[in-house]
Each structure stands twice: as C-alpha cells, then as structure tokens.
Amino acid sequence: MTIAAGTLFVVATPIGNLQDLTPRALQVLRDVSLIAAEDTRHSARLMQHFGIATPMTACHDHNERDKGQRLVERMLAGDDIALISDAGTPLISDPGFHLVRQAREAGIKVSPVPGACALIAALSAAGMPSDRFAFEGFLPAKAHGRQQRLRALLEEPRTWLVYEAPHRLLDCLRDMQQVLGAQRRVLLARELTKTFETLHAAPLDELVAWVAADADQQRGECVLVVEGAPEPEADEVSAQALHVLDLLLAELPVKRAARLAAEITGVRKNLLYQVALERGDGTAR
Structure with a gap:
C-alpha cells in the first residue's frame, strides 16, 4: 500500500x-x-x-x-x-x-x-502608491554597504520598503537623508499591531530630527516605506543615464555612444546625442 x-x-x-x-x-x-x-x-x-x-x-x-x-x-x-x-x-x-x-x-x-506580514501592513497604511512596489529586505548593516545600496535605489520610481533593526534605525535614516535627499518622503512603521504602534510619515530631514529627539522611536521592529523617485520629465536625462553615457563616451564616438546609451537606458537617442555634444567640445567625432 x-x-x-x-x-x-x-x-x-x-x-x-x-x-x-x-x-x-x-x-x-x-x-x-x-x-x-x-x-x-x-x-x-x-x-x-x-x-x-x-x-x-x-x-x-x-x-x-x-x-x-x-x-x-x-x-x-x-x-x-x-x-x-x-x-x-x-x-x-x-x-x-x-x-x-x-x-x-x-x-x-x-x-x-x-x-x-509587516511589510504589507505598513504599505497598506502608508498612503503611497502601492500598485507597484519593491521590497529590499534588510539593508547592509555597515554604513558603506548601506549607502551603496541606497545609491542603487536612488532613482527607483516605485514605492519601496526595507526592514531595519532599531539600533540601526537612526543611522539608516541619516544615510537615506544623505543619499536620497532631505525632501524624500519616508514612513516609519514601528511596532505594528502592538501597544505602542507608530506610523509617522515625513520628509527625511523632518523624520531624522523626529526620531533623533525621541529615543522611544528607536525601539522595536521597524519598517521604512520610501516614496519612489519622480519619473524624469520627457526632456530630462536621469543621473543613471548620464553615468552610462559618460562611460560610453570614454570609449566610443559620440553618435555610437548616444545610440548604445539609448538602447541601455530607454532615453531618446537624439536627446542623448545633444547631451553628449554639450558634455564634450560641441562637435561630433
């Protein structure tokens, strides 16, 4: 059987x-x-x-x-x-x-x-776009690794979330302030469903000051919900696209660099070509 x-x-x-x-x-x-x-x-x-x-x-x-x-x-x-x-x-x-x-x-x-699920609970109450979002788990514990990861997320257009340990919360928020900018909006969701549940959203400069002034906000389980980066305007080239373009310009002629950068980043080729000329001597090669 x-x-x-x-x-x-x-x-x-x-x-x-x-x-x-x-x-x-x-x-x-x-x-x-x-x-x-x-x-x-x-x-x-x-x-x-x-x-x-x-x-x-x-x-x-x-x-x-x-x-x-x-x-x-x-x-x-x-x-x-x-x-x-x-x-x-x-x-x-x-x-x-x-x-x-x-x-x-x-x-x-x-x-x-x-x-x-803490991340879904925080997202549901954050008042930020939730039709598309990203979850990053825990950021690296060391400052250098954390800042590198934050720079990689700088232009993420979706709402994104991280978990953070209470003893690293203030350092993490300060790194976010430095990398993402003082006005990026973040929600701190702390001790969800517990007696001292806190959900507080503010631009990072305000949130850092608020958490630093109240040691109680540096206790318990924490979720950070981060507002996504604004989508670039139609004629605006993102920092990431500029970085790609500069790398290609170091090795290739302007026209080819602009074409490859457009394929990689999705930015219009003509726009990247004009930017490439401006960043050089104004002439194509």
Whole structure:
C-alpha cells in the first residue's frame, strides 16, 4: 500500500496582536504532526496562549539545510508539517526558503496559510502608491554597504520598503537623508499591531530630527516605506543615464555612444546625442 505524502503548510503568525492569528492557521497548527519553528522558545508562548500541544522542532538559518531533508522524509512518509517564523509570514526576511524548495523538489504539496506580514501592513497604511512596489529586505548593516545600496535605489520610481533593526534605525535614516535627499518622503512603521504602534510619515530631514529627539522611536521592529523617485520629465536625462553615457563616451564616438546609451537606458537617442555634444567640445567625432 502506497502512503500519500503529507503537506508542508507555510503558516503566517501574528507580528504583535495575537488575535491576528487566523482561524485556519489555528486549526492547521493543531492538526499537523509537527511544527517547524524559527525559535521554539519564542513560539512556545504563542502555542501556550492558544492551547496548541503540537510538537515543535527548530528550523532556522543555521540548521535549515540539514534539518530540511529530515523534515522532507517525514512528509514523504505521510506527516503534515507547519512552517512558522518568529512573527509574520515565513520566508519574508525569515528562514524557510531551503525547506520549501526541498519540499517542492521532492514533489510535496506546499500550501500557504496567509496572515500577518509587516511589510504589507505598513504599505497598506502608508498612503503611497502601492500598485507597484519593491521590497529590499534588510539593508547592509555597515554604513558603506548601506549607502551603496541606497545609491542603487536612488532613482527607483516605485514605492519601496526595507526592514531595519532599531539600533540601526537612526543611522539608516541619516544615510537615506544623505543619499536620497532631505525632501524624500519616508514612513516609519514601528511596532505594528502592538501597544505602542507608530506610523509617522515625513520628509527625511523632518523624520531624522523626529526620531533623533525621541529615543522611544528607536525601539522595536521597524519598517521604512520610501516614496519612489519622480519619473524624469520627457526632456530630462536621469543621473543613471548620464553615468552610462559618460562611460560610453570614454570609449566610443559620440553618435555610437548616444545610440548604445539609448538602447541601455530607454532615453531618446537624439536627446542623448545633444547631451553628449554639450558634455564634450560641441562637435561630433
């Protein structure tokens, strides 16, 4: 007799308010054979609150590859397993990717159980365009790497979001102010769904001063929602396009450099050609 494989349920858990655990998530956590948790000690409090007695095992960044294979073997033997992180939706800047990939490669059904997600919660209340957006996870912890990444995002036209640790929040905002400019609008969403929930939007010069003046705003889980860069005007060449053009001009004649820069950046060739002439000696070569 062939035993049907079990299912891996990817279960979202509350990011603060315990009442945000959905009825379906609650039922799944009670019914599965095992819960794979990022931190069993942390999740034990959630299980105790809801009277869930399902056994748990740790599945985190440091053991996920090895532990994943053993969990896959259990599911192939017929067990259902729930994957949870400390808070929110697993895999969203949390462990779980390797387990989910291993399960799918083994032909195991993976079923999402939606619920709380800090980035979506922040975006929904930010009052910024949300039809298209980008999520950057955590920026680099060191200032140099963080500033490099911010420069790469300088001209991103979509609303974009990052998570940030509270002890790095002020440094991160100051780097944003330096790279993105004082008037770029950013929303700080802090301690979402918790007692001291804060959602505060302001231009970066105001937001930096506000956070620096209140140590309480430098505590807890943080999401930063960043206003996208304005689209260039029809006859305006972006800094990125100018950079591409300058690199090409160093090696190629004006006409060819303008043509290639247009293909790379999408800016009109004639406009780039005129800009190239202005940046040179005014004559083509």
